[in-house]
Amino acid sequence: MAARPAAQETIARKTVREAVYTDAQAERGKKVYEANCVTCHLPDLDGSANPDAGARGAPLVGTRFVQDFGESKVSTLFNKMKRDMPSGRPGTLTDQEYLDAAAFVLQRNKFPAGATELTEDTAGEFWIPGAGGADGLQNYTFVTTVGCLQQDPTRSWLLTSAQELKKTEPAAAGAALAPMSDGSGEFTFRLLDAISYNPDPHNGHKMRVAGYMVRLGAEIRVNVQSLQMVGTSCGK
């Protein structure tokens, strides 16, 4: 059997958590946004996610933003804006104005500001993280986490209130995993092949899951290789 490629073992990607814009740039971007974008995307950037406003622009914050632009480079956001926006007159702003607006969007998504402005070069270099706290982890990395095992209405097994994924070594089936905090987290992961580990008796239990992380668009899933009970209640 051939060895797993070395690239699978490394954390290679740089993300916007590393401060890729400045506060001054985001402030300029806010002015661009208010002049060109606010009608469709609304002052809070929630756009069509705001049911009362009747806005037609896609939300630029929250889950939808992660779905649309998570697991993409910032250049995807920049290019989308430059190609399609403002609605009805695309491409009419300068490249610098588009970059400033992108910086504003990153700021409103709580990514930190730093000392260096966002440029076209850095936009092509840094990634916007997807859901799941798996920044930089390569697909199929063996990971572990703790969360609440639950079944949704479609009978999918989820790990809710889960901690950030941690890279670990594949453990032998059934072997005890290393100790891990049993605190709650903020993530939800869909579990693949959980049915092979008799999950029904543990519905609603706090569980430790180990397995292979897999990305599907911006979503992070875990292919279960081990399922161990941490507690009989999720203890929120």
Add this chain to the structure above:
Amino acid sequence: MKIKLSRREMLETLGGGLGMFGLAGAFAGLSRGDVHAAGLGNYAGPALPAKAKHVIMIYLNGGPSQIDMFDPKPALFKYAGQRPSAVDLRTERVTAGLMPSPFEFKRHGRNGVEISELLPQLASVVDEMCIIRSMYTFNPTHTPARALLHTGSVLATRPSTGSWITYGLGTENQNLPAFVALASPGGPMTRSGFLPSEYQGVNFPVNDPDPEKIIPNLRNKNLDANAQRADMDALLSLNRSHTQSFGADQFLEGRIKSMETAYRMQFEAMDLFDIRKEPQSIRDEYGSTPFGTGCLLARRLVEAGVRFVNVDYPGGQIWDDHRDVNDNLRKRCPDMDQAAAALIRDLKRRGKLDETLVVWGGEFGRTPVSESGSGRDHNPYGYTMFVAGGGFKGGLAYGATDEFGFKAAENRVSIHDLHATLLHQLGMDHTKLTYRYAGRDFRLTDVFGEVVTDILA
């Protein structure tokens, strides 16, 4: 003039030329039962107990990914990125390491058959489906593999399955083509090859549900029915004189039959092809997409007596996911899943599923190893097709591929075996459905094929 034929005269006319029968049948107002009783089919082998009368072939051009839809392989995660010797098989393009499916498989139906989250609607009718996970074919390239699926041969000139079946069984409705293709690019999917050309599939687009768009210019706006009848009578007379002078010509007969069919379609086709006459709830069930239109039309056509309907998922070779297979499947599966499941559910509800074979699949499957980082290459070694209705066992996942989903490993079913089994369910011995051409008898299954009795109810 009104032609009246006795049963004896009608059969005598058959001997003198099939074209004569077609037009005479229409003019004499023969009932469908009369026509069927006349035994228009050419199958001369032993009459097997037929379970099915019709076939609907749902074709996903390009090779849909069985790994992501029907054949769960959790072992791929353990070996992700690796390339063990078991997967070092030659396919069409350069491939890399094993690539697990990110899609969730859940158990469905009375037997707990695992189906991917991509297909929730088909999963809901899995108890009607015989899922064959151990299909294999003989070529990794689209054109020959497509020919194998549709004709049983890699050669480009052989008749399609629909042509063989309509040649064997004839039609139940003289006012319609016996073999209809919806959204088909033609070629092996509809070709009659060396069979008489009246057995060729007649192709209709389904992009617009308006029957005037599906069959433009069907109605003759310049001549009324009597004038057209006089024209056809005159033409028939000329053709008969030609035949008497020069002898029978199968190509001329085929052309006459096709023209007569087109003439007779005026009486029935516009209503039949108008799916807007279906209740809105039924149209919603199939979905307002071209593929939904195709599946709903297929149901209406088999109910009207059409023998074989080929429904293509529109868009050409669109299931050929060399890149971005996950994103592509998430975009493409919903309407396919909805319409294919609606077809099975609807046929079942109307009591037609037992007599209709619904066959689903592509010319091959896709590899468990990645191509281009995000796609999968062609895989003829092991893939999935399913058959619903027509006496196939429902709720069954038959056969298996190897640990990684590359090669059919258990209860292997070749494309010839599938053809043989389909013919068996239609009451024909695949070794006896033959046509003499160029000095020898030809079969759909050539010299291959075994009926897979394990999958029959």
